[in-house]
Amino acid sequence: MSSNGEIEIGDLKIDNEDDVVNPWSVTSASQEGVDYDKLIKRFGSSKIDSELIQRWEKVTGKPVHHLLRRGLFFSHRDVHTILNLVEQGKSFYLYTGRGPSSGSMHIGHLIPFIFTKWIQDIFNVPLVIQMTDDEKFLWKDLTVEETTRLALENAKDIIALGFDVEKTFIFSDYTYMGQNSEFYRNISRIQKCVTFNQVKGIFGFGDSDVIGKIAFPAIQAAPCLSTSFPDIFGTAKVPCLIPCAIDQDPYFRMTRDVAPRLGFSKPALLHSTFIPALQGANTKMSASDTHTAIFLTDTPKQIKNKVNKYAFSGGQASIEEHRKLGGDCKVDTSYQYLRYFLEDDEKLEQIRQDYTSGALLTGELKKILIETLQPIVAAHQERRSKITDDVVKQFMTPRSLNFSK
Amino acid sequence: MSSNGEIEIGDLKIDNEDDVVNPWSVTSASQEGVDYDKLIKRFGSSKIDSELIQRWEKVTGKPVHHLLRRGLFFSHRDVHTILNLVEQGKSFYLYTGRGPSSGSMHIGHLIPFIFTKWIQDIFNVPLVIQMTDDEKFLWKDLTVEETTRLALENAKDIIALGFDVEKTFIFSDYTYMGQNSEFYRNISRIQKCVTFNQVKGIFGFGDSDVIGKIAFPAIQAAPCLSTSFPDIFGTAKVPCLIPCAIDQDPYFRMTRDVAPRLGFSKPALLHSTFIPALQGANTKMSASDTHTAIFLTDTPKQIKNKVNKYAFSGGQASIEEHRKLGGDCKVDTSYQYLRYFLEDDEKLEQIRQDYTSGALLTGELKKILIETLQPIVAAHQERRSKITDDVVKQFMTPRSLNFSK
Numbered sequence: 001m002s003s004n005g006e007i008e009i010g011d012l013k014i015d016n017e018d019d020v021v022n023p024w025s026v027t028s029a030s031q032e033g034v035d036y037d038k039l040i041k042r043f044g045s046s047k048i049d050s051e052l053i054q055r056w057e058k059v060t061g062k063p064v065h066h067l068l069r070r071g072l073f074f075s076h077r078d079v080h081t082i083l084n085l086v087e088q089g090k091s092f093y094l095y096t097g098r099g100p101s102s103g104s105m106h107i108g109h110l111i112p113f114i115f116t117k118w119i120q121d122i123f124n125v126p127l128v129i130q131m132t133d134d135e136k137f138l139w140k141d142l143t144v145e146e147t148t149r150l151a152l153e154n155a156k157d158i159i160a161l162g163f164d165v166e167k168t169f170i171f172s173d174y175t176y177m178g179q180n181s182e183f184y185r186n187i188s189r190i191q192k193c194v195t196f197n198q199v200k201g202i203f204g205f206g207d208s209d210v211i212g213k214i215a216f217p218a219i220q221a222a223p224c225l226s227t228s229f230p231d232i233f234g235t236a237k238v239p240c241l242i243p244c245a246i247d248q249d250p251y252f253r254m255t256r257d258v259a260p261r262l263g264f265s266k267p268a269l270l271h272s273t274f275i276p277a278l279q280g281a282n283t284k285m286s287a288s289d290t291h292t293a294i295f296l297t298d299t300p301k302q303i304k305n306k307v308n309k310y311a312f313s314g315g316q317a318s319i320e321e322h323r324k325l326g327g328d329c330k331v332d333t334s335y336q337y338l339r340y341f342l343e344d345d346e347k348l349e350q351i352r353q354d355y356t357s358g359a360l361l362t363g364e365l366k367k368i369l370i371e372t373l374q375p376i377v378a379a380h381q382e383r384r385s386k387i388t389d390d391v392v393k394q395f396m397t398p399r400s401l402n403f404s405k
Numbered sequence: 406m407s408s409n410g411e412i413e414i415g416d417l418k419i420d421n422e423d424d425v426v427n428p429w430s431v432t433s434a435s436q437e438g439v440d441y442d443k444l445i446k447r448f449g450s451s452k453i454d455s456e457l458i459q460r461w462e463k464v465t466g467k468p469v470h471h472l473l474r475r476g477l478f479f480s481h482r483d484v485h486t487i488l489n490l491v492e493q494g495k496s497f498y499l500y501t502g503r504g505p506s507s508g509s510m511h512i513g514h515l516i517p518f519i520f521t522k523w524i525q526d527i528f529n530v531p532l533v534i535q536m537t538d539d540e541k542f543l544w545k546d547l548t549v550e551e552t553t554r555l556a557l558e559n560a561k562d563i564i565a566l567g568f569d570v571e572k573t574f575i576f577s578d579y580t581y582m583g584q585n586s587e588f589y590r591n592i593s594r595i596q597k598c599v600t601f602n603q604v605k606g607i608f609g610f611g612d613s614d615v616i617g618k619i620a621f622p623a624i625q626a627a628p629c630l631s632t633s634f635p636d637i638f639g640t641a642k643v644p645c646l647i648p649c650a651i652d653q654d655p656y657f658r659m660t661r662d663v664a665p666r667l668g669f670s671k672p673a674l675l676h677s678t679f680i681p682a683l684q685g686a687n688t689k690m691s692a693s694d695t696h697t698a699i700f701l702t703d704t705p706k707q708i709k710n711k712v713n714k715y716a717f718s719g720g721q722a723s724i725e726e727h728r729k730l731g732g733d734c735k736v737d738t739s740y741q742y743l744r745y746f747l748e749d750d751e752k753l754e755q756i757r758q759d760y761t762s763g764a765l766l767t768g769e770l771k772k773i774l775i776e777t778l779q780p781i782v783a784a785h786q787e788r789r790s791k792i793t794d795d796v797v798k799q800f801m802t803p804r805s806l807n808f809s810k
Contacts, residue, residue, distance in 0.1 A: 134593050144590050174586055174593070181583025185549050188539050188579070191617030196601065199616055211604055212596030215620030 033281025280312035438686025
């Protein structure tokens, strides 16, 4: 596995036509991006269909989030089981995470957290958020100290989304490992269940990979076992639901194999799509190339310039042609971004129709995106500026959480 | 690597003639046991010669321990460097350990600890003792809870040897991992330096081994980095000396490759031979067959019966023949045990001469061994009975130690 993530081996890469989707690389040759229906087949997960959405709305008595409604969370594993628990009055907990490889996150990084917060608010369940500083140390050219620091920086962005400190525990692997023996005990139990052959098949590891990488999947798996958090769950075996981008699925496919052997239920999953790079779904977002994404630290002016200059357009070459032929929403980055960030369904549908018909020009579409993102990012920055180190410490202190058992 | 340890692969097994010596298996086809001179060549360590012993005595101003004098600690790495430090008035620390796979230890298990205590007393240096409960969980059919419990039981036997709580820290991997983030940080750093290819070569791991085993060597390596113990050393990089049986050398060969890349000096080593099974050096001691060793829980009567019944004799078939031809000390278990446990050099030499000449009969030699071991084991039991759980807790609490810096 090269750290630049370009070359992929193992069972994730079935043939040259396929998109590459794994924890270290997501690439697609298609302008429309990853073929998610194909991915569901390859990964063996289930499509989030209208039946599941209707059942979700029935169980919760509330309309689902636009990310779910619009298929931006598109795939799942065992979510029906979670809804069964809810119907039976039983509890579960949420688990998601972030690999802190750079101090400034882009807006795409927020998607799983925004969605997780929505689920937490609906079901009133505890949430654990893992910052895999150890993973980033192993995979990137960063020191232990740097990834530890980046974990704290990223935690501020996550907390700024409005998580409830009474119900949310954020932890970095390096720090939490030294605060709690049960975490390592569960890692060890998982590491006794998984062979090198298995991680080779699932993650494409090879003989020249370092042993830290080979053993790491158990560290991302362990938070699926509630006993890794004795301060929250004691010794109770509580079912787990994981909202995450689908590139993280290999970790949890492995965990779903191991968990029952350790007496736990398989973690359930909700998989999101990937927000495209500004330059289009067949290019890569890069933290080192700030032009490829809208960062949470961008100014209104930077947002405007980036969208106007770099956002890939599905429009035609001239206004005349555009009016006649219309634009292609499927490949237009601005439209795709609005699917994630514009909550108003009617307005979005109107934009889609107008752009497709040619009534809406690319410049006008970009303006809508700019005016949608600017206040979101500005509000985020405003909230983040108020997150002190003390607040981070509160979230990251092992403690009991307040939730209905 | 089969868990019964019979089949060995990797670079440790050079040809079929060689003895098998690695952390999971020690076997020799020869009645005289492992060929230690050959082992020094294979492992690339240095023989403990009279020059080193003389220098040691000169630096410390005291005669060396009989285990060193008699070549029972026979091999080393960089001990001259440690003596240089002592001459310069600089400090080092001692590190040794135990894999707690059974509650009752045999007398052979005490050897590295007896020797380590002697070094600690001479140099007035801190000592860390690692109980690898995680290793035993991974390699044996034991639960995490059982190996944790065995670690505490074994700690009592170790403490009973008279270690100074002011200078000694005993830790179990499962427990200490949750008490200190720096331990895991160092493990992670080591795991980033070592590839699967390397542990395959050093330990003979294969593709069907579990990832816990593959990653484990870093956990035994981490205590060689003084910063794994911030309560003791703060952030100081203190050199480390490891007295251990030579089967543990592969771990530290790996560590000696890694340590300089992390800014630490290579750990120095003192290697011991293996005490033979009662039935002879070409048979295996087994915790599940209590007849193969003298256990620390044996009664005087059990010791007498075991030695009389099972101790392999180097004597002749009849008294007449023995008087005429004499016995063979090299293969006689009783004589070999006396080399470890009878401190009086003159008496040991007299026994050797008399047994070799035939003046001393096998029954008489066994009687000497029985009368040597009985009081040693009884005194151990007496001291161990006074080691309460509170005393164990004191030794196993992370804290600063009292030593000359």
